[in-house]
Amino acid sequence: MSPRTNDSANLDLETREKPYLDSNELIINMGPQHPATHGVLRVILKLDGEKVLGTECVIGYLHRGVEKIAENRTYTMFNPYVDRMDYVAAVSNGLGYCEAVEKLMNVEAPARAKYIRVILTELNRIASHQLWLGTHALDIGAMTPLFYTFRDREEILKIFEKYCGARLTTHAFRIGGCQYETYAGFEKDVKNFLSFVAPKIDEYETLLTTNRIWLERTKNVGVISAADAIALGVTGPVLRASGVKWDLRKAQPYAAYSEFDFEIPIGTNGDTYDRYLVRMAEIRQSLRIIEQAVNGIPEGPIMAKVPKVIKPPVGEIYHSIEAPKGELGYFIVSDGSTQPYRLRVRPPSFVNLQALDVMVRGLLVADVVAVIGTLDIVLGEVDR
Amino acid sequence: MAEEVKSPAPPPPPEGEKKPAAEKPAAAAAPVAPAKPAAPAGPVPVPWTSPLVEKYRSQYGSGLDAQTYLGQNYLTVDRSLIPDILRLLRDEEQFDYCVDITAVHYPKREKQFDVLWILYSFPRNERVRVKTQIADGASIPSSVPIWPTANWLEREVYDMFGIKFDGHPDLKRILLPDGWKGHPLRKDYGILQQDQEWVQINLGIESGQ
Numbered sequence: 001m002s003p004r005t006n007d008s009a010n011l012d013l014e015t016r017e018k019p020y021l022d023s024n025e026l027i028i029n030m031g032p033q034h035p036a037t038h039g040v041l042r043v044i045l046k047l048d049g050e051k052v053l054g055t056e057c058v059i060g061y062l063h064r065g066v067e068k069i070a071e072n073r074t075y076t077m078f079n080p081y082v083d084r085m086d087y088v089a090a091v092s093n094g095l096g097y098c099e100a101v102e103k104l105m106n107v108e109a110p111a112r113a114k115y116i117r118v119i120l121t122e123l124n125r126i127a128s129h130q131l132w133l134g135t136h137a138l139d140i141g142a143m144t145p146l147f148y149t150f151r152d153r154e155e156i157l158k159i160f161e162k163y164c165g166a167r168l169t170t171h172a173f174r175i176g177g178c179q180y181e182t183y184a185g186f187e188k189d190v191k192n193f194l195s196f197v198a199p200k201i202d203e204y205e206t207l208l209t210t211n212r213i214w215l216e217r218t219k220n221v222g223v224i225s226a227a228d229a230i231a232l233g234v235t236g237p238v239l240r241a242s243g244v245k246w247d248l249r250k251a252q253p254y255a256a257y258s259e260f261d262f263e264i265p266i267g268t269n270g271d272t273y274d275r276y277l278v279r280m281a282e283i284r285q286s287l288r289i290i291e292q293a294v295n296g297i298p299e300g301p302i303m304a305k306v307p308k309v310i311k312p313p314v315g316e317i318y319h320s321i322e323a324p325k326g327e328l329g330y331f332i333v334s335d336g337s338t339q340p341y342r343l344r345v346r347p348p349s350f351v352n353l354q355a356l357d358v359m360v361r362g363l364l365v366a367d368v369v370a371v372i373g374t375l376d377i378v379l380g381e382v383d384r
Numbered sequence: 385m386a387e388e389v390k391s392p393a394p395p396p397p398p399e400g401e402k403k404p405a406a407e408k409p410a411a412a413a414a415p416v417a418p419a420k421p422a423a424p425a426g427p428v429p430v431p432w433t434s435p436l437v438e439k440y441r442s443q444y445g446s447g448l449d450a451q452t453y454l455g456q457n458y459l460t461v462d463r464s465l466i467p468d469i470l471r472l473l474r475d476e477e478q479f480d481y482c483v484d485i486t487a488v489h490y491p492k493r494e495k496q497f498d499v500l501w502i503l504y505s506f507p508r509n510e511r512v513r514v515k516t517q518i519a520d521g522a523s524i525p526s527s528v529p530i531w532p533t534a535n536w537l538e539r540e541v542y543d544m545f546g547i548k549f550d551g552h553p554d555l556k557r558i559l560l561p562d563g564w565k566g567h568p569l570r571k572d573y574g575i576l577q578q579d580q581e582w583v584q585i586n587l588g589i590e591s592g593q
Contacts, residue, residue, distance in 0.1 A: 060559035065575075067544075068568055072575045103454060106427065230480055230506065233533030244506070251509055313427070315453055318502055318513065320483070331502065333488055342569075346484040346502070354536045383559060 025053070032061050036139045036369040039379030043356070043368065050364045055357045059350075062383035070343035075101055075175060075310040078340070083169035085345065086381040088131050090169050091124035091160075092323040098173045099254055100319035100330035102304075104312040105175075113177035113302045114256040118293045119190060120163070120172055121255070122286040126197070127156040128324035128376075129279045133204060136276075136373035140217045145207055152200045155193050162189065176306035182297075190294045194287055201283055208276070218272040222359040222371035225270060232355045235348055236326025238375060241278045242270030248322035255321075260292045272374040279376075311338055325349050325376055345384060349377040429453040436477055440469070458513035466516055467525040470501060474530050479503040479512065482531035485538055487545045491571045496520045497547060501527070523548035526555075544569035561586070 031042040040061035046054045066085060070078045082097045083090035095117055102109060109117070134149035157167040162183055164172045172178065208214045224234070226242040239246060247264045249257040265281030267274030312334040320329030326348030333342040352375050359371050432452040437459075440448055447462035448469070461469050473479040483502040490496055495517040504511050518524055526549035527534040538549045539558040546567040549555055556562060563586070565579045576593060583592045 060557075060561070063559045065568060068573075068575055106454070231532050233482055233531065233537075246506060315427075315429075317454060318456060318484075318511070327483065329484060329502070331484065331486060331500070342488045344484065344486040350536065351533060354533065 030368065032058075037372060037379075038135065038377060041353075041372070041377070041379055041382070043372070045365065045368065047365065050366075052360050052363050052365065052368060055360055055368070057353060057356060059353070059379070059382050062379050064384065066345060066384040067343055070340050072339065074338045075312070075340065078343070079174065080169070080171045082345075083171055084380060085347065085384055086128075086323065086325065086328075086349065086378045087168055088378055089124050089128040089324045091120050091172055092128075092321065092328060094171065094173045095121050095255065096319065096321040096323065096328050096330055098175050099321065100317055100332055101175045101310065101312065103319050104315060104317040104332055104334055105306065105310070106313075107176055107304050107306055109177045109255075109304050110301045111256070111298045112300045113173075113304075115293050115297045116178050116182060116302065117173060118256050118260070119290055119297075120160070120170075122290045122293070123156050123159060123190075123193075125286050125324045126283050127153045129283050130156075132279065132324075132373075132376045133276075136370075136376075137208065137214075139369050139373045140214070142208065142211070142214065145204055148200065148204060148207070152197055155196060159186075159189050159193065162186070174303070175310055177301070177303035179303075181302055187294050187297070190290060194291055194294075198284075198287060201280065201287075205280060209280075215273065217367075217370055218276060218374075220269070221272045221363065221367050222374055223269060223271045224355060224359050228358060229270065229355070232358065233351045234326070234355050236322070236324070236352065236376075237275055237278045237282060238326070238352055238355070240264065241267035241275040243268055248320060248327060252320075254319075256293070257289075259296075260289045262288050272370055275374045309338055311336065320346065323348055325378070325381070326352055347381045347384060349375075349379075349381040350384075353377050353382055427454060432457045440472070444469075456511065456513065458515055460515045463516045463518055463522075463524065466514075467527075469514060470527050470530055473503060473512070473514070477505065478507045479505045481506060482527065482533050482537070483511070485527070485534055485541055487541050487547055487569075489545060489569065489571045493517075494519065497545060499524055499541070499547060518547065523550050525550050526552040528552055543567070546570070 026047045028045050028047060029042065030045055031037040032040040037043065042058040042061070044056045044058065045052055066081060069081060073081070079094065079097060082093040085093050130149040130153045134146035137145040160170050160172070161167050163186065164170050164180055224238070224242055226244050229239050229242045229244065243266055245264050245266050248254070250264055262285045265278050265285065267278050314334055314336040316331070316333045318329060318331045320327050327346065328348055329346030331344040331346065332340050335341040356371060356375060360368050363371070429451040432450040437450040441450070444465055447465045449460040451458055451460070459469070481504045483504050485502075486500050488498040488500070490498065497518050497520065499516050499518060501514040502511065503514065516524070524547065526538055528538065528551070535553065536558060538552055539555060541547050542549065542555055543557040543560055544567055557564060560568070561582065563582055565582065566573055566577070578592050580591065583589060
């Protein structure tokens with residue numbers, strides 16, 4: 001139950017100064033092995049009965065030193081590693097990395113490659129949101145959505161598998177474009193998926209949107225104001241649910257996003273329920289983008305002219321994309337050799353997780369589970 | 385190594401796919417190819433001029449240098465000006481969102497570390513990077529009072545590089561265990577290196593490798 005002694009000594013919750021006069025004050029450990037922490041996240045909770053007085057996150061259990069590995073691999077060799085950070089949205093990670101290196105080399109991917117990238121990235125966004133919805137609802141106690149979302153996510157993974165042979169850690173893109181041309185029937189598969197999944201999204205919503213239990217567990221839970229969200233650097237659906245209309249696909253368009261027509265859904269209250277609505281609306285917007293992209297794939301090459309040995313000129317670059325979780329950025333310093341001199345990943349999950357403490361203070365223990373779920377963190381990305 | 389197709393020509397011609405392969409034997413046959421050492425093939429940083437820069441340059445003079453590289457603006461700032469500049473950027477120039485704080489290690493330099501702040505402004509839709517150099521063992525003022533998000537980001541920089549941030553509310557390791565020795569993203573820290581003592585005491589195994 002209680003954490004190891006040396007840990008509570010580090011806990012910045014003024015517990016050491018005060019004698020335990022109030023017997024209601026209690027420190028308990030949640031995780032790292034806990035089904036509702038979505039991986040190996042450990043949260044030390046300071047409680048007054050059921051009420052949360054403060055939290056401290058202990059992370060790093062999945063730390064693999066991705067940034068150090070990058071310095072010891074060539075640009076090409078490092079490409080598959082990025083898939084292992086946010087492993088439920090591997091395609092987004094790959095897109096950000098490839099675009100960052102391309103920018104550093106002053107190369108632009110051909111139009112056809114950009115369209116393929118957009119289609120796969122948006123499919124991945126839907127898959128990520130579906131996985132989030134299933135597990136988040138399961139945490140709160142609704143088991144049915146899990147089966148529905150995993151059933152439908154499977155169709156996306158099938159398309160990935162047909163396209164590049166892998167389902168999760170896809171390594172779909174290369175620096176300069178795409179490795180693979182679309183397979184025969186790719187467009188048909190994607191269109192079939194679009195018509196298949198649209199009614200399914202409505203189905204999820206009939207299960208949850210007006211469900212009394214869902215509303216009670218999510219409305220006014222984990223509220224974060226727009227000002228707090230900006231100050232804490234929170235991005236992605238969590239920021240948008242607080243009412244900030246900001247999406248990198250619109251604000252600083254990359255790939256081919258400037259060519260498509262879509263909206264940025266936003267919420268008003270910044271609570272768990274609004275974040276749910278924002279993500280559901282985002283799935284629908286992604287379907288819109290995919291539909292436009294698949295109907296307009298241009299002909300042409302899928303690889304830009306890049307040398308076999310990737311050697312960007314001396315310099316540095318920061319490039320970021322709108323991953324399903326928020327702003328995913330890569331900061332690369334090149335010394336002109338074949339390996340990055342320094343590669344920094346700006347992970348959205350890591351920064352968003354920092355807002356947990358602000359969001360759960362004053363709530364009940366059961367709500368901590370709901371808030372961890374609504375932040376949509378992936379520990380592979382938090383720890384890298 | 386023969387394929388030295390330098391890539392400043394941005395828009396690839398549509399027939400791009402086959403061409404490098406065709407050129408390769410020709411380039412290999414001509415022995416002239418290796419005679420280009422480290423010609424700066426890429427673009428070079430150019431001075432960045434904007435009202436923002438002019439304003440602060442007149443105020444701070446030579447402590448501040450503004451440049452643009454590949455369309456991205458950055459300020460190289462003297463370490464002593466860091467808290468002032470960061471606060472001004474937030475309060476007066478509306479850079480309200482601190483995207484990232486990170487560092488780069490250059491062991492051969494006298495001031496070994498570059499510390500960087502990547503900032504973004506929602507009202508201006510603009511990014512800027514602020515860079516400063518500090519020596520090994522020197523500390524730098526924390527920006528947690530300016531952007532609360534800096535808390536974990538600075539802890540990570542401390543964990544990975546050993547750079548101390550003065551005034552940080554809770555500066556301790558974040559990704560590595562508390563008792564770990566060494567800062568892995570320094571260039572002198574080998575990729576297979578680890579704190580053997582910590583591993584043996586805490587994990588009860590001979591080596592983590």
